[in-house]
Amino acid sequence: MANNKTADDTPLLEVSNLRVAFPTRTGMAEAVRGVSFTLGREKLGIVGESGSGKSMTGRSILRLVPSPGQVTADRLAFNGEDLLAASPRRMREIRGRRIAMVMQDPKYSLNPVMTVGRQIAEAYRVHSKAGAAEAKRRALEMLAAVRIRDPERVYDRYPHEVSGGMGQRIMIAMMLIPDPDLLIADEPTSALDVTVQMQVLAILDDLCSQRGMGMIFVSHDLNLVASFCDRILIMYAGRVVESCRASELHAAQHPYTRGLLASLPRIDEPPGDLPVLSRDPMWLEA
Template sequence: MATDSTPLIVADRLKIVSAEGTPLVKDISFTLGRERLALVGESGSGKSLTARSLMGLLSSDLRLEATTLNVAGENALTLSERRWNRLRGSQLAMVMQDPKYALNPLRTIGWQVAEPLKLHVRLSRAEINEKVCEMLDAVGLPHPQQLMKRYPHQLSGGMGQRVMLAIALIADPKCLIADEPTSALDHAMRDQVLALIRRLVEQRNMGLLLISHDLQQVSEHCERVMVMYRGNIVDTLAAADLPKATHPYTQTLWSCRPSKATKGQPLPVLDRAAVEAWREDD
């Protein structure tokens, strides 16, 4: 398959500032191509805010600044809300954390999966129905025709997550942002869903930004990793190099992975003074 080397996202000195003037994300720079890139870090480090800024979904009390922010070939700093609405779904899509809150309880599964097609593609009702069935089958959901008539409360967590993935991918976007897409699932189901995301992203030659706390899964399913700490990107490395990371923060995150070998033992404590000293040296 031919690959396009043009970056899907280019961010240079991206900053997100609160209404009080406090910088929440601080001058971060990165690019995303047609690759699997992970963004990791502890809660509150700015990962989800960064993801929402790339989708034009920041709340009105936050201010976005950047030297450059190009998303799917568009200058995201000057986009109107109408243009954002055209980009979301067609060029980039996002999968949220928990289907219990992300899916509409009042709409059928078929209606919700079909909505991006109705917004972005001109198709007949029969063609939309066919594509919805094909997409539900592609994400591994059985009996698509029957499933289309069901409501979110009738699905398990794993099925709901697959429905959300179907909604995100049905209009063939170039880039998928997955914000903790497996946090509401058990461990076995997490591996299944992440393997499915990886397979579909590779098949469709897309870019993936995966936000996660699980470094073990990141090392298995992603190619590159950005590590975020207190609103800064403090480390960038190949996912395969996580076990031999040299940055003290990345080392601690990797060491905190649960395993049989560490069961019952205290987890490592982050030496924040060492992390700050490393940042000052940089």
């Protein structure tokens, strides 16, 4: 299953002055404002609060911004190819085959009336033109690669018959079966408990290493991204306010990043106490 893609100095993805705007009654509202970064075959984390432009940045790379949204950039290139100049047909070839995206709560992106195995096999056939037997074989291999026990049994199950964690793994298998060069994971673990979350991240980490993929990992969880990714972008109000190596996050300088770090709970500090309802809290007495 390993893909020996070789790393070189050529960026896998180049993004320069990316902007996403939507028309409103009072003018154009920019959801993404001048975002710039490059990505190699590494894991890049994008962190920020809801509405900061994280997901819209990922969608714009694949030109999946809903109408009437407008995407512009000085440069938006994948392996040197201008994505903004690509035809709709060319973008259909790139989506899934070259760049894959796992959406938020991916289990609910599955077709409820098709078995999960058929859906994975169909994703392979669309991009490879393989026969049914070959597609099923590859689908079973991918189910095993994402650490699903008894792939033959799970292959014939419907989405409502699998757990949340298994649904996440199935979607990851479906996105990775065409062997893309870049995976965009939009909060793929947000609906999972901590144990399953760690299992899914370990799977993604192994697959990235084995296949030589680049990855954009979108999340609200700063601790999670810092432990999983190589580099981090902090977004606020559509802009990148800080960019650093994950190992250097503790030295972040921007006030917003410092605020995010300060808001993380610490096990070496006692939790705050609930107010005593028989008297007003101090902040009400002031």
